[in-house]
Amino acid sequence: MIMMKNIDHLSLDGRSLYMLKQIYEHRSVTETARMLGVTQSSVSHSLDRLRGLLGDPLFLKVGRAMVPTERVESMMGEIDQVLEGIEALYHQSDFDPLNSTDRFSIICNDFEHDLLVPAIFSRLNQEAPNCTLRTHQQLIMGNVCLKKGVADLELCPYPPKDSSDLVISKLCSDRQITYYDPDVRDAPRDLEDFVASDHAILSLGTNEATAIDTQLSSMSRKRRVSYIGPNFTSAAMVVRGTNMLATAPSRLAGSIFRDLAWVETPVELEPVDFYMVWHVRHRHSPRHKWFRDLIKTVASDLPETSQVCKETIARRTVANDAKGPKRKHAVITDKAAIVRD
Incomplete structure (x- = not known):
């Protein structure tokens, strides 16, 4: 006391x-x-x-x-x-979304934004038409922003280590696949071809180590990382028009990496988990709980990963066929990329 x-x-x-x-x-x-x-x-x-x-x-x-x-x-x-x-x-009174004029704010990077925010905004616009949604670019110290009250919550792939006063809940998982530009190169044929290629990676902070590099190190192999970017959009931009590879979540095949081909990564990787993080001060807030529940519903409605990839490749294949047989294109299955003349 x-x-x-x-x-x-x-x-x-x-x-x-x-x-x-x-x-x-x-x-x-x-x-x-x-x-x-x-x-x-x-x-x-x-x-x-x-x-x-x-x-x-x-x-x-x-x-x-x-x-x-x-x-x-x-x-x-x-x-x-x-x-x-x-x-x-x-916050003892119930939250009335229909008549509320509140502002809701989210910290996220480009992947969580593309994956969840459009659907979050659509549902928010339907259920709370007078409310405003504000998104902030994900920062290295996102947990500090939550403690300061800059945002209601954060969507992120790596929960903060300093989480004594934060609540962390898992939203969804995704597997990683390897993207490449089919106009410039073929899909990597095997692990040796994968390692010999130049790679673009994402680093949200000072730690540039990835699960792939850890796995390769255990096999006495090392890849060349020639670009380290702050988000997936930057990685997609440098891969486009080059012979580089980028390994990223498969759901990006339908958004940021939509004009690139993909192949299964020749390294066994654990799924990438994505989390919702919020400050414990909001535990008893009906308003905040309503917003958290809305986001959980959006995440639970996400389509199957493989279906997103199939639809993306189907659209690209049709577009390539319409251009004629002069150029090579990639046909992707759930297992590998097959390059056809």
């Missing part, structure tokens, strides 16, 4: 506790003021008030950082509970 002697405990309010939590997370009065949309002097004044109420300096200035005292460290768990309780009181 937070022990408060000789002070009026009712002088502590939710706004001040939330500000204290933000200073604790950002270690900066300036950043807290910017995030809350108030002046730095306003935050400093509120902090001085809390220091007087609690009889503790709360934060010590060390260089440019604000270092929390032991008192603050011991209080943070209970402050989180108090703030969650306040939000639960605020």
Whole structure:
């Protein structure tokens, strides 16, 4: 329990506790003021008030950082509970999507955007026609954005490691296939051909290691990675018109990689899982729960991966046939790519 002697405990309010939590997370009065949309002097004044109420300096200035005292460290768990309780009181009433004018926001990369956002927006427009959907580009520190309240939730392939106050739920899985430009090259014939090719990969942060490279290393093989991009769209752009390969989720065959051919990757890989991540503060929010349920419904309605690939290739094959027999085209089955004259 937070022990408060000789002070009026009712002088502590939710706004001040939330500000204290933000200073604790950002270690900066300036950043807290910017995030809350108030002046730095306003935050400093509120902090001085809390220091007087609690009889503790709360934060010590060390260089440019604000270092929390032991008192603050011991209080943070209970402050989180108090703030969650306040939000639960605020959201006691049911959410009425039909009459709501709320804004919902999602952090995602290009894959999750192409795969889920159009259907999310369509369903949102039907069930909550006066609401607005805002998407943010996925950042390396997406979990920080959730803690700051920048977005309602994040859609991502890799759940954050710092997840003590985040809720993570799996939405769907996908297998990986290897894409190439059939106008420039044939499909890789085998593992040796795959390894000998130049590759484009995706890296969301500083870690550039992939499951493929781990598998190849276990087989004493190494591929050449000649391009490392921030998203799948960039990988598709550099593969197009070159002899490079890009290994990515199969559902991209119907969107970002739609004009490329694909082949089964000659390395055994685990399926890629995709998650929905949100801050625990929204646990009791009817509005937020309604939005989460909407996204889960959209994810559960996704078509089978193989069907997406078949439809994409069928359209490309018909288009190639219409151009005549002068150029080679790839016919893709569920097992491999067969190049025909």
